[in-house]
Amino acid sequence: MRLVDTGNHIAAWGARLARVEVVSAYPITPQTQVIEEISRFIDEGEMDSEYIPVESEHSAMAAMIGSAAMGIRSFSATSAHGLAYMHELLHWAAGIRLPMVMVNVNRALGPGWNIWCDHQDTMAARDTGWVQLYCASHQEVLDTVIQAYRISEDLKVILPVMVCYDAIFISHNYMQVEIPDQDKVDEFLPPFRSLWKLDLDYPLTHGSVIYPDDYEEVRYSMFQGLDNARKVIEQAAYEYRDIVGGYHGGMVETYRMDDADCALVAMGSMASECKVAVDRLRELGHRCGLVRIRSYRPFPIRELREMLSSLRAVMVLDRGVSFGLEGALYSEIKATIYGRGDAAVYNMITGLGGRDVTYDLVVENTIAALQGKLETESRWPNVRLNEHHRISKKGLEEYWKKEGVL
Numbered sequence: 462m463r464l465v466d467t468g469n470h471i472a473a474w475g476a477r478l479a480r481v482e483v484v485s486a487y488p489i490t491p492q493t494q495v496i497e498e499i500s501r502f503i504d505e506g507e508m509d510s511e512y513i514p515v516e517s518e519h520s521a522m523a524a525m526i527g528s529a530a531m532g533i534r535s536f537s538a539t540s541a542h543g544l545a546y547m548h549e550l551l552h553w554a555a556g557i558r559l560p561m562v563m564v565n566v567n568r569a570l571g572p573g574w575n576i577w578c579d580h581q582d583t584m585a586a587r588d589t590g591w592v593q594l595y596c597a598s599h600q601e602v603l604d605t606v607i608q609a610y611r612i613s614e615d616l617k618v619i620l621p622v623m624v625c626y627d628a629i630f631i632s633h634n635y636m637q638v639e640i641p642d643q644d645k646v647d648e649f650l651p652p653f654r655s656l657w658k659l660d661l662d663y664p665l666t667h668g669s670v671i672y673p674d675d676y677e678e679v680r681y682s683m684f685q686g687l688d689n690a691r692k693v694i695e696q697a698a699y700e701y702r703d704i705v706g707g708y709h710g711g712m713v714e715t716y717r718m719d720d721a722d723c724a725l726v727a728m729g730s731m732a733s734e735c736k737v738a739v740d741r742l743r744e745l746g747h748r749c750g751l752v753r754i755r756s757y758r759p760f761p762i763r764e765l766r767e768m769l770s771s772l773r774a775v776m777v778l779d780r781g782v783s784f785g786l787e788g789a790l791y792s793e794i795k796a797t798i799y800g801r802g803d804a805a806v807y808n809m810i811t812g813l814g815g816r817d818v819t820y821d822l823v824v825e826n827t828i829a830a831l832q833g834k835l836e837t838e839s840r841w842p843n844v845r846l847n848e849h850h851r852i853s854k855k856g857l858e859e860y861w862k863k864e865g866v867l
Contacts (some may be wrong), residue, residue: 462640468631471599471638472538472564472624473498475606477508478646479562481536485513485524487543490576491628492566495538518543522550522563529559529621530667532658534610536561540628541568541582548586554621555590555683557668560613560653561621562606567729567780568628569814577815578628580728580781583757584789590683592618592690593758595728596626599636601709608697608710611650615697617689619656625757629815630730641705649704687759694756712761714753715768717743721750723774723831726765726794728754731778731818738823745824747831754790762797769794770802776827779839780812787839805830808839816843 464474472495476484484503486496502508513528515521521537528535539547544565554561565583569575583593592612596602602624609622626632659667671679691712698710716736718724725735732753742749752768754761769775775798779788786792791808798804807830812818826842829835 463637464640465635465637466599467494467633467635468599468602468626469494469566469633470498471603472606472626473502474638474640475603476536476562477502478603478641478643479536479607479610479650480534480647480652481508481510482533483511483513483524483528483535484537485515485521485528485535486537486539487515487518487521489518489540489543491568491632492538492540492543492564494632495564495566518546519550522547522554525561525563526550526554526557526559529554529561530557530659532653532655534653536563538564538566540566541570544582544586545570548589551586551589551591553668556679558619558683558686559621560610560619560655562609562613562624563621564606564624564626566628566632567625575814576628578630578730578780579813579815580625580779581813583623583625584781586623587758587789590620590687591758592620592622592687592694592756594622594624594694594756595754596624596631596709597714597730597732597753598709599631599638600707602626602631603638603640604701604705604707604709607646607650607705608701610653611697611701612690612693614653615689615693616656618686618693620683620686620690625729627730639707645705649701691756691759691761710755712754712756712759713764713768714755716751716753718750718752718768720748721772722748723772723776723827724749724769725751725776725778725823725827726754726769726790727751727778728757728790729780731780731812734818734820735778735823738820738827741820741824742827745828747828749827760793760797765794765797766801769804770798772802772804774830775804775806776823776830777806777808778812778818778823779808779810782810782813782839791839805837807835807837810839810841811843818843
């Protein structure tokens with residue numbers, strides 16, 4: 462079936478096709494449509510699932526933990542401050558090794574309040590033990606939600622998965638999507654069978670106090686699970702292609718990298734603009750390609766070393782920032798290929814709060830890097846350092862003088 466709809470509604474279709482049994486969520490813009498569409502599916506008898514309305518995102522994750530611990534396939538969706546509010550329980554879900562899937566619509570964090578896209582919210586949750594997969598199209602959102610359950614429930618992983626996509630650019634825009642047949646999805650994704658589950662007839666406590674002699678081993682098992690997820694993510698993508706059809710998966714996606722001597726690196730919808738930038742750079746005589754990172758956790762170390770180490774230049778585009786240091790993705794790219802080649806690694810922090818990132822901006826900065834005109838450090842090429850800022854500073858100084866501070 463072919464459908465033209467918003468990314469949020471397509472994410473709901475992913476949960477429906479995965480035969481999710483319990484949904485718990487709290488509304489937050491720009492995610493609310495996901496749960497609204499799921500509630501419509503349930504109300505009209507198109508989805509056999511129980512929806513739990515809760516009073517907060519913290520409670521939404523608590524309900525998810527409870528249902529997953531009962532061996533039930535569980536789903537939720539959130540964004541930005543909602544994800545921040547449930548942060549404590551993100552650690553809980555991963556720490557007691559619960560398979561589950563949650564959509565996060567990447568939105569800027571306030572203050573000031575902003576409902577548009579950047580990646581600060583999920584990057585702040587990168588070390589909670591969740592698999593993080595970033596999507597760049599509506600079709601990929603659908604396919605990835607379904608694949609995420611296969612990844613999460615694999616016995617070599619047994620960890621929660623976060624499916625991330627950009628606010629407004631994907632969540633609210635309309636695109637054409639192929640909705641697969643339910644029987645094909647069922648063949649790819651069999652019913653969830655938990656290795657253990659809570660049983661009211663045989664009560665036990667799980668995830669209680671762990672003494673120092675055992676705690677490190679528990680965390681190492683999570684580390685192993687994320688490491689094992691590398692192969693499982695790849696396998697799920699190929700099996701999905703063979704059974705359901707289409708291919709959206711793997712750790713990275715590349716564009717025109719076969720003969721590239723320089724590369725752009727990006728995540729999410731910004732990579733689509735980068736494809737146009739690559740084409741333009743090629744027209745101008747620069748053999749540039751694109752590496753789009755799909756799996757931020759686990760991080761695609763092997764793939765990036767193979768693709769980037771032999772290049773002469775890499776431009777990393779960050780839609781988030783590690784304050785006091787640099788672009789977070791930039792840090793990880795540098796660490797991954799350090800000492801493995803002569804590639805100069807540059808960084809653009811841009812697109813924060815949904816600001817438009819044009820291919821002209823990407824082309825201009827990449828050419829400047831290739832010409833040796835940029836330092837290998839984080840740059841904010843979209844920031845307006847103009848008369849407005851000087852006036853603001855002058856006005857503040859005048860206020861301080863008036864108040865007797867200066």
